[in-house]
Amino acid sequence: MSVLRLENVHTFYGHAEALRGIDIEVTKGEVVCLIGNNGAGKSTTLMSISGILKPKMGSIYFEDRVINNLPPHEIVKMGISQVPEGRRIFPRLTIRENLEMGAFTRDYGRCPTGARQGGDRALKVPGLLSKVFDLFPVLKEREKQPGGTLSGGEQQMLAIGRALMSNPKVLLLDEPSLGLSPIIASKIFKIIREISEEGITILLVEQNAHAALGLSKRGYVLESGRIALSGTGQELLNNELVKKAYLGE
């Protein structure tokens, strides 16, 4: 069953057309990656899905419901959560507060730390928090420290943890390995695999095409706002064009 479907999506920045008719389909439980050079439109694709950008043409479906007319907070509520490029954690808030902000966007209650914890929030947040701490023990160890004291890799973990606090069905990851050492990056990829094994569907944008394709069931290659190629992770890894342009072989 398709969980996410983009049909002929065109997204603009002013008059500049960044996405020129994109078709992408993600099936429940899959890890699908989107690779492409700088400026190809990868982040624009994710921001179009999460509602930060509104496509001028085309449709985006989540479980067969059109979502491209909804505001971002409604899209989060439906179960799509994005980890933005560059992490964007709150450096002055503690690690725990950063995570609680992720639950706040899902609208479990009125205030992330306040007394008026209504509805689902009181029930769900502790469970989600302990799941995130299981996945990232380093966040538990340092939960009272400001987010800004974490290393780059740990901040990426915090950004992923924060997105998981909205209990998403679909996780959109924008270049999670950017700027990380190979060892830390491989740790992050291992965690992405674990998250997928929990049943969360993942759309992964990466410049590390090798690792991303290795992890993904299927992939799409984006070039200048168009899908140039698609296939299984293995097919793309063996594709001559992909090898030359994205794998440096």
Ligand SMILES: Nc1ncnc2c1ncn2[C@@H]1O[C@H](COP(=O)(O)OP(=O)(O)OP(=O)(O)O)[C@@H](O)[C@H]1O
């Ligand atoms: N805020 C913006 N205003 C105007 N043009 C933009 C804006 N953001 C992106 N663009 C343009 O839209 C196109 C797609 O950009 P996008 O950020 O989606 O690419 P990307 O594939 O994510 O690249 P990168 O690998 O550098 O993150 C590029 O031509 C870019 O210059």
Ligand SMILES: [Mg+2]
């Ligand atoms: Mg980008």
